[in-house]
Amino acid sequence: MALAAPQFQARRDTAAVRTAAGRPGSLGAGPRLPRLATVLTGCGMALLPWMAVLARTMPRTAEVSNWSAAWIGLDAALAAGLAGTGLLLRKGDPRVAPVAAATAALLAMDAWFDVTTSMGTGGQGLALLLAAGAELPLAVACAVVAARRTA
Structure with missing residues (x-):
């Protein structure tokens, strides 16, 4: 079945999920999924006091030695995500959903860091305009693609 067209492979995978759990849409992971959900929720909650510590202890300014590498790396990830989302969407490939979701998150993060790191500088207006x-x-467009392709 590995040589079958992707749409037939997807149908077979869906049937396997249905039989593993007895109902469509379930991962059939048994008790592992609730434990993972608890761990992830706990980690998210643990970050709240850590954020308070950072807010009180982080310096207002910092010099970064690899500033350009960080931004170029983020832009490279954005380029790959946007191009990948476009190509997968054009093909009607179901793998577009996670790529679009990741790209949406990267775009929101890029906007956040562009705006917050430009505050009080001459580039703040451009950062706000680009965001x-x-x-x-x-x-938003990528999030809509991700949401519609997973439903």
Whole structure:
């Protein structure tokens, strides 16, 4: 069945999920899934006091030695995510949903860091314009693709 067209492979995978759990849409993972959910929720909650510590102890300014590498790496990930989302969407490939979701998150993160790191500088206006006019609308578009392709 590995040589079958992707749409037939997807149908077979869906049938396997249905038989493993007895109902469609279930992962059939048994007790592991609730434990993972508890761990993830706990980790998220543990970050709340850590954020308070960071808010009190982080310096207001910092010099970063690899600043350009960080931003170029983020832009490379965005380029790959946007191009990948577009190509998979054009093909009607079901793998578009996770790629689009990850790209939406990266775009929102990029907008956040562009705006917050430009505060009080001459580039703040451009950062706000790019966030409102490009990054956030693209993030919403990718989130819609991800939501519609997983339903």
